[in-house]
Amino acid sequence: MADTLPLDSAANARHGSSIGQPLTRRDGVLKVTGQARYAADNHPPGLLHAVLAVSRIARGRVAFLDLAAAKAHPGVVEVMTPANRPLLAQDPDEKQGPFSFRLDLLQNDHVRYAGQPIAVVIAETLEAATEGATLLAPRYEAESTRLGLDAGEAFVPPAIGAGSPPEVRHGDIEAGLAGAAHRIEATYETPAQYHNAMEPHAIVASWDGNRLLVDTPSQGLAWARARLAGLFGIAPEDVHVRSPFLGGGFGSKGLISGPQILGAVAARMVGRPVKLVLRREQMYGPVGHRAPTQQVLRLGAAPDGGLTALAHHVRTVTSSFDDFYEAACDVSHTLYASPAIVTTADAVRVDTGTPIFMRAPGEASGSIALESAIDEMALACGMDPLEFRLRNYAEVEPISGKPFSSKALRECYRQGAERFGWAGRPLAPRQMRDENGLLVGWGLGTATFPAIMFQGQARAVLRRDGSGLAELGAQDMGQGAWTALAQIAADSLGLPLARLEFRAGDSNLPDAGIAGGSGHTATAGTALHSAGADAIGKLAALAMADERSPLFGAGNAGVIAREGMLLRRDDESRGESFAAILGRAGLEEVEGRGHGAADAAAQEHYAMHAHGAVFAEVKVDPELGQIRATRLVGAFAAGRIINPRLVRSQYYGGMIWGVSFALHEKAVLDRRSGRVMNADLAEYHVPVNADVPSLEAILVEEIDPHVNPLGVKGVGEIGITGSAGAVANAVWHATGIRPRRFPIGPEALIGGAPG
């Protein structure tokens, strides 16, 4: 990895010294001592507690609320309902743009999903507010619930995911299938899943006249601010959102949710600060989820195993009142070479909350189906699953024909397979047992996620005392922005990390774009990188124009910033400190501004994706069907790695989500009531520590000169993709039973002959 990066517009460069270092988290001490202040940890004076009452029906209207009983409960201050909720400047049902979703802010008495907020009880204590919400004892006029992938007539939405076309056709799929030596057609089902960040959505809101201060977890501070400002009819500058730490987000905190906004509305109503924290069961409704899918994969292959056709259809659901479509088929656009690829999507409307982006949206659901189907086809061709994937390796992006900006997937396969010990794996299933007689299976999945960038801004300052400041409204939901972005900023300013003040997590700072889509480090990092370059450029201009500087006249050769010094590129013995330059110029500081965004020209020419290969071992009890993912090795290539320690953690987390996708998590909906019957953490199973005894992540070197100036792709989501399929394929290899409904339960595995 080169340690010097070219700058976009200047001959000036700086050496990297922080980037690439496996630093521990800069916020680590705060987090291990309990001092990191999450939204619900705030207690402004005069604070009241608000608790939502939510609907227990999925469709109809609220006919009665026992307001008297709630208000009579000692400590209850107010009950906010559609009848008395303060007016808002915007209709919550009015879409404000493509990433704006309809909100339930007590605009009427209609109910459109179970778990929808129908009232807010505000009280002096949490206990009183909680009981007040119970005492409302709503009565409803219920209508029949529409639920399930067959709930109504399917339609083709205008766009899926973040704006992909619902149908993509490349080549002649029917000819490819007709001419194939091997064909498979299989249907896979994935359930509704809920993000379930450990931190429930929370807000502490206070008003000062028409100015609003909120502490609330947000993956997108600027969007949250704009949404609040729009709804309250105030200027964005009058909304201050603080979110220094998120207790996880995974997509559910990307857009400010209805309940969070209701906390601010409640504060406005009572004229005192209000804290509103969702109860865990209330996380299964108004804050989004991953929609269920049914996916049909049709594959054809030539006698030598080369794919001749790949058709991927997804049926999904959206809410009755808004549009978000899980783009599960999109993963098939980019991963395997095939002369014919068709992806199609349709959907039905159901009475649930609106689905939303959830870690690896589209790709996670699509990957488990595609990787299962690829495994099925490898078997049909009598080929090792790795050999089959290499046979169908996409040298260019299959549909677009674009070259990849970088793609070290082959190396991921090689390193992962070697580390895992894949060689010698028997082709046939049910061949391996451990010393205790448990069935052992090995499976493989290819991981992929697009390298996305949003728009972001940053500000960087060099100060006369030799220190620096970098700031932007970046969000750390656990991925490590406090650390990784500071590393980028320090390098961009040519400062050791210890001399850098780094600010983030506040809407008053420059808009750093959303922390999502695995695009935050690339976007915010590029903004910081260019802000630093801007500041260094200004400092260099001061020095080079000053006869008293040893850098005078270095213009053509350029300078390098390192350890608080500017040095002549052609003679590093000549240079001086930032402080000296500023001091002589009589300036307290120089300021740089930076912008991060995708390079449209580069995108025109290159396909940009991170890749990986995940190898999984599972053990299955042959009689009881209980499964444990005993060993996972993932090898990932995602461009430049800013902080390998944090990146490994991202991969581990993603891989565990993959295990969870394949084996554990599933929302159980009662089709009659529309209620999630396991809306908790006891029965909605996410993996526990004992579920993942062995994880390894290999960081495969990949230098990408095109994706952005830092060469950074994203790492937050790719770990799920590949992993879920690898586990599913390992279950097949252990048992000979091909799982096609996820998560895989014991009942799927006990049908076979015991023992």
Next chain:
Amino acid sequence: MSLSITLTINGTPRTVELDDPRVTLLDLLRERLDLTGTKKGCDRGQCGACTILLDGRRVNSCLALALSHDGAEILTIEGLADGEACHPIQAAFIAHDAFQCGFCTPGQIMSALGLIQEGSAGDDPERVREGMSGNLCRCGAYRGITEAVLEAQQRMSRDAREEVA
């Protein structure tokens, strides 16, 4: 109704006037005593984020009625470090990147302390994984957590031996 209880919290005796019998230890700490390091993830004993040591034992503070624990000794994450110096478990969590978002972390650390003091896991990673399975981590930091607990356990038993010597 005023109900007075006495608790020793992080070594300091405190008399707490409760105006409401419903207050759990978790809500007492968080909402009334400004000890917000202990987190509420589920409020139903299903996630472990609220783990504290109650009379030396790790428990879910969300299901413990404060009134019922009159006279109890409580250790929370705020009382673990020795002044500015991190406790060995805290240090090991940082070194092994045993957290991401950090929300479950106070509970994980208090649970790790309970586990180590119980003394049944020793240096067996499988026993540590099982013993830490009452603490969910949605970010998926389990590998680091297990490594951190093992390392801290080693260091604490070494320190204890040295103290004896």
Next chain:
Amino acid sequence: MNRFDYIRPATVTEAIAAAAIPGSAYLAAGTNLIDLMKGGVLRPERLIDINHIPGLDRIEHLPDGGVRIGAQLRNADLAADPDFARRFPAIAEALLSGASAQLRNAATLGGNLLQRTRCAYFYDTASACNRRQPGSGCDARGGENRLHAILGWSDACIATHPSDLCVPLAAFGATLEIEGRDGRREVALEDLHRLPGEAPEQESVLAPGELIIALRLPAEAATFAPHARYIKLRERTSYAFAVVSAAAGLRLEGGVITEARLALGGVAAKPWRAEAAERALTGAPPDAASFGRAAEAALAEARPSGDNAYKIELARRILVRALTLAAAGTPERLPALPASPFAPLPGGRPHG
């Protein structure tokens, strides 16, 4: 959670007197009660806190070889008692396979026995549930019921009892000392929980205000120690309720089973002692054929209550597994993953 009066009796007598007032509930650790109150499932007007009554948390090894355990003893403390774990290893294993370490540190034995079903329709106050609200119906029928009962259920209720501890207790003939206003009486653990029948709200034979004081295990229960196991099928490796579970104890002499103890968990509204299967095993060799016949006998009356026919087969298989493990011998130390299929067995496991 509703407001309630809080009463802290100093003696059992005071507690029982206090609980005589309708609307009262005993508060032990609260790991189940407080959870249910937070969900609005239970709304007692008075909590009688029995945590401060001295003397209810002792383990007494009785002169006749039996053991008497105070109902207020914490689950973790019983499992950690070396004498107890040595003499009753399947019970210790069941204890350690339940919930999490934190919950086991708090939860009492009495509370464990009386914990309520995990049926989602019981927990969901908007659903019809005869157990929670007599006469309202049962939304679990025709609902999401893949984990529900396969034995002893009725049209009124298909819920299961979730306790792990109760399963080996039923197998090994535990009895309970119960005290009420009319004095003290003994009830066999097996008789504590009622099957739903027409009145699923009557979950146990306890009269209102009766308190479980202690649990006794007969000396005979310890004779199974060399061959006693508990095994539990879960949907994650730890911290999950059983899909099905089984406790087995064998006495072996000369290659023949002289006595067997068997119970199933997760299959009915009570821990399900499989006496027909026990009888079938008496005098039989400890082999797969005997175990298979026993499992058939145990599940002879089973029928699905919904989308759970698979549980009948799983219950058969877990009984066979429990017997196989018991026959192989109790391990010296409980495995790292108690009651788990992934716990290694010294010498390897006889999977087909």
